[in-house]
Each structure stands twice: as structure tokens, then as C-alpha cells.
Amino acid sequence: EAGVTQFPSHSVIEKGQTVTLRCDPISGHDNLYWYRRVMGKEIKFLLHFVKESKQDESGMPNNRFLAERTGGTYSTLKVQPAELEDSGVYFCASQFSGYNEQFFGPGTRLTVL
């Protein structure tokens, strides 16, 4: 069974540009999460989808970040326009409803120059 996949693995963009990160959860997992780790700091929660609905987006840093999960399958996280402080590793995780464990993807390393 395929795990959580993320694309791209690494993205380098200029300040002011737009980047879209994609996450494909494990099939059948209704819960999908985005987390971010900024260099040297803890991994922080961004938001939580249940199917296509945003359950909790309290961790989204500002309105330059937009997450979607069309049809309750894969999810995208768009940063527009990107700022230097957005650099970090963005993790996606999925979870089967009723279970505690979240399964994480390999992450996307975003570098904003």
C-alpha cells in the first residue's frame, strides 16, 4: 500500500512568487493534515481537513496561505506571494478516522530566496 506522497520534494522560488505543494494521502484516510517546520524550530500544525472540509485551520500563518482538498482526495497548499520566512519543510499527514496514528509524507522543502 502506498504511503502519503508529497510533490515536489524540494522547491526553490524567489520572494513574491507563487508555489503550490501537493499531498496525496493514503487511500481511505478522511483526515488530512498540513504541518510546517521552520529551520531549527518545532513542527507546527497548519490545518486539518476531514474529507473536503476544513476542520481546523487555526495554524495557518496568514492569508497568503490557501489550502484546498477538492473531492476529499489530494490536497494542495498554495503560498502566494511567498516571503522569506515561509522557507521550511512542509509535511502532510493522513489519518484513518477513529485511529490515533497520523502517517506522514516525506515533506516538501521550500526555499524562498
Added chain:
Amino acid sequence: SQQGEEDPQALSIQEGENATMNCSYKTSINNLQWYRQNSGRGLVHLILIRSNEREKHSGRLRVTLDTSKKSSSLLITASRAADTASYFCATDAGAGTYKYIFGTGTRLKVLA
């Protein structure tokens, strides 16, 4: 807001030695989990311990939980070079939410 903190931030040991990492958190939890991240890879789930458990074993891993002190420890016995990674504890944020609160992690380096 709740925040997990790992101690030490970095640890370097010889192969065969034991490695102990600690995690502290601030609010009540339902469970605590430990994850490992190898360089350039995703987070791998190691072990989950529930708030009503005090100790749990999985292979060479031993996790303890002290809810009165709001702390947990991860012990890796007979370490191997392949154990070199960053280790994170993650706690749930309490009833009504599924999000995890992570600590800053401990970077473990096992020297062959």
C-alpha cells in the same frame, strides 16, 4: 499554547550505547507519540503511549510517561548507526481536536 520540548537538543553516542531523550509538555493529553525523521525523509511513527500508561516497549525502544510531571522519555538500547536521526515527541491537543503538538526534536548521532 501547548508546546513540547525535547532534551537534549543534540546527542552523540557510540554504537552499542543507550540513548535517552526527554520530552516535556504543558497541558493534559490523551496520548503521546514519538516519531523519527531521517535526513531528507518523512516522519516515521515509532510508538504511542496513552495517558493511562506508564511504560511501553517496542523492540529496542522503551517509552515512559509521567503525567504528573508532564514528561516522557524515549530510550533506545544498543544503538546502531542507522538510529542516527531526529526524534520528536508529539502530543494531542486534548479532547475535540486531532492536531499534534510537536517538540523541537533531539538530533541523535550514533557513531560507528
